[in-house]
Amino acid sequence: MTAPLEDLLRSAFPEATEVRVTDRTGGGDHFLVEVTSPRFDGMPLLEQHKLVNAALAAPFAAGTIHEMRIKTRGSR
């Protein structure tokens, strides 16, 4: 369930040093999404989360993702 989401994130963030999607409840629709990328350095948190939301817009619209937590990290 998490692999397709990780694929979407990897294509949106090819430079990311870490992409991890965790199924938080085991139900396949509540996820923790973690992305570590130098692109986030100096970027406001709001913009970082917007990029992650945009990368996963399709599964969100399709209802595959019911709920998602986002944790972004820069290179430092």
Added chain:
Amino acid sequence: MSEVLQQRIKSVIDTSPVALFMKGTPQFVMCGNSERALQALRRAGAPVTTVDILPDPEIRRELSSISGWPTIPQVFINGELIGGADIAEELAQSGELERKLADALGDDYVERGGERVVSVLVAA
């Protein structure tokens, strides 16, 4: 009708020191993420104006088209989108939320205190 609704949502965003669009009310929160955002704002001592988006799906649609943010909850300080539950929590933990509130509302913002529930529902 949706134009009236849009105006009402914008008015809450623009006129509230802190606006929280959530599922439910502070007395009866209907979603874990709305709860997380509310608790983060409470910990920072923010004067919060809340809007329950559940009574009409149009509220959420109009709100997201205004803010460009896809999910609920949504936190605004002085009309500016701060983000959802994750950002509110992260900013609260780092102390940045209190700094943002003091910058936007003045150092004595905690004294404004309290929670206010408003409705954007348009009478049928």
